[in-house]
Amino acid sequence: MKVFRGLPNAAARAPCALTIGNFDGVHLGHQALLARVRAAADRLGLEAAVMTFEPHPREFFAHKLGDLSKAPARIANLRDKLQSLSDNGIDRVIVEHFSSSFAALTPQEFTEKVLVEGLHVKWLMVGDDFCYGARRAGNVQMLLEAGQKYGFHVETLPTVMNGSTRISSSAVREALHAGEFEHADALLGHPYAISGHVIHGQKLGRTLGFPTLNLRVPHRPALSGIFIVQVHGLSAQPLPAVASLGVRPTVEDSGRVLLEVHIFDFAQNCYGKQVRVEFLQKIRDEEKYVDLPTLTAAIDNDASIARAFFAKRATDRI
Numbered sequence: 417m418k419v420f421r422g423l424p425n426a427a428a429r430a431p432c433a434l435t436i437g438n439f440d441g442v443h444l445g446h447q448a449l450l451a452r453v454r455a456a457a458d459r460l461g462l463e464a465a466v467m468t469f470e471p472h473p474r475e476f477f478a479h480k481l482g483d484l485s486k487a488p489a490r491i492a493n494l495r496d497k498l499q500s501l502s503d504n505g506i507d508r509v510i511v512e513h514f515s516s517s518f519a520a521l522t523p524q525e526f527t528e529k530v531l532v533e534g535l536h537v538k539w540l541m542v543g544d545d546f547c548y549g550a551r552r553a554g555n556v557q558m559l560l561e562a563g564q565k566y567g568f569h570v571e572t573l574p575t576v577m578n579g580s581t582r583i584s585s586s587a588v589r590e591a592l593h594a595g596e597f598e599h600a601d602a603l604l605g606h607p608y609a610i611s612g613h614v615i616h617g618q619k620l621g622r623t624l625g626f627p628t629l630n631l632r633v634p635h636r637p638a639l640s641g642i643f644i645v646q647v648h649g650l651s652a653q654p655l656p657a658v659a660s661l662g663v664r665p666t667v668e669d670s671g672r673v674l675l676e677v678h679i680f681d682f683a684q685n686c687y688g689k690q691v692r693v694e695f696l697q698k699i700r701d702e703e704k705y706v707d708l709p710t711l712t713a714a715i716d717n718d719a720s721i722a723r724a725f726f727a728k729r730a731t732d733r734i
């Protein structure tokens with residue numbers, strides 16, 4: 417899969433079947449959309465393409481307002497999003513920098529400069545609620561008209577539901593925030609996980625008896641707390657572990673979010689390796705403890721809960 421930062425230059429443009437959106441989490445609604453794009457690309461001999469935005473448009477507007485609490489939490493980082501798009505058969509992704517000038521494009525400028533000139537779109541699919549252009553003034557009807565004028569075909573995807581609710585990134589965020597992983601996984605169509613490279617921590621964990629591998633989490637995640645997890649990427653089988661995702665109020669006050677994972681009975685150096693941490697169950701919220709012995713006792717208790725979970729799962733499987 418080819419990834420373009422901004423519109424491809426003239427030589428790299430190719431006629432495409434396209435969809436547009438944030439695709440945070442690549443949930444089942446997104447997957448249905450991507451399958452239709454792939455099928456259209458095959459049928460018409462086009463590249464299957466996705467245009468997505470970085471930062472998330474609502475993140476951009478929250479920054480502008482100076483109120484970061486208005487930015488949506490992130491289900492997935494860009495690496496995970498690109499991996500999911502590739503897994504869903506997409507040939508090229510345009511990661512458009514969402515900026516003031518991009519946000520100011522009128523619907524007409526967006527269709528002419530971006531869709532037609534910049535991307536050579538021949539077939540376009542969006543959700544039936546799709547809006548675009550400055551102040552979200554463009555809608556599906558206007559896209560249909562632009563398609564007739566410039567010679568591209570527009571289709572909409574009927575809403576993909578889970579029971580009586582629309583599957584959306586917002587619904588996944590709510591489920592993750594509540595620690596409801598079964599529900600989140602049902603909306604996502606795959607287990608919720610965060611991936612990244614292992615970085616160096618403060619090395620305090622090993623003195624507490626709980627060495628952890630640490631992953632940077634670049635955006636505000638949709639969940640925080642202490643979790644039972646399993647780690648992929650270090651051995652053939654996923655490794656059972658307990659993890660903390662948050663700002664570690666007992667030992668730090670920088671507000672930096674970190675995912676720290678203590679893998680049971682494991683003593684390998686894995687700095688720099690890429691791992692995927694799959695979330696299985698929430699144990700508790702993160703706490704600010706009065707001192708390190710109290711923190712250590714809490715981690716000890718978390719580890720016992722997680723070990724009991726894995727022991728039960730092993731016997732249930734027999």
Ligand SMILES: Cc1cc2nc3c(=O)[nH]c(=O)nc-3n(C[C@H](O)[C@H](O)[C@H](O)COP(=O)(O)O)c2cc1C
Nearest residue numbers: 617618619620621658660664665666667702703718
């Ligand atoms: C299972 C688990 C639970 C944790 N719970 C908390 C917590 O409630 N509050 C907190 O401030 N830090 C918590 N931590 C983070 C520890 O403060 C951190 O792992 C320790 O300081 C080691 O940091 P280091 O990896 O940078 O050496 C937890 C870590 C683990 C592995």
Ligand SMILES: Nc1ncnc2c1ncn2[C@@H]1O[C@H](COP(=O)(O)OP(=O)(O)OP(=O)(O)O)[C@@H](O)[C@H]1O
Nearest residue numbers: 437438439440445542543574575576583584585586
């Ligand atoms: N359940 C769904 N059924 C059909 N189309 C969907 C569904 N969810 C999203 N889409 C479409 O997928 C494209 C990308 O969606 P996008 O990620 O921007 O929205 P979302 O999942 O609804 O997220 P949020 O909840 O943050 O608004 C859009 O065209 C959108 O209309």
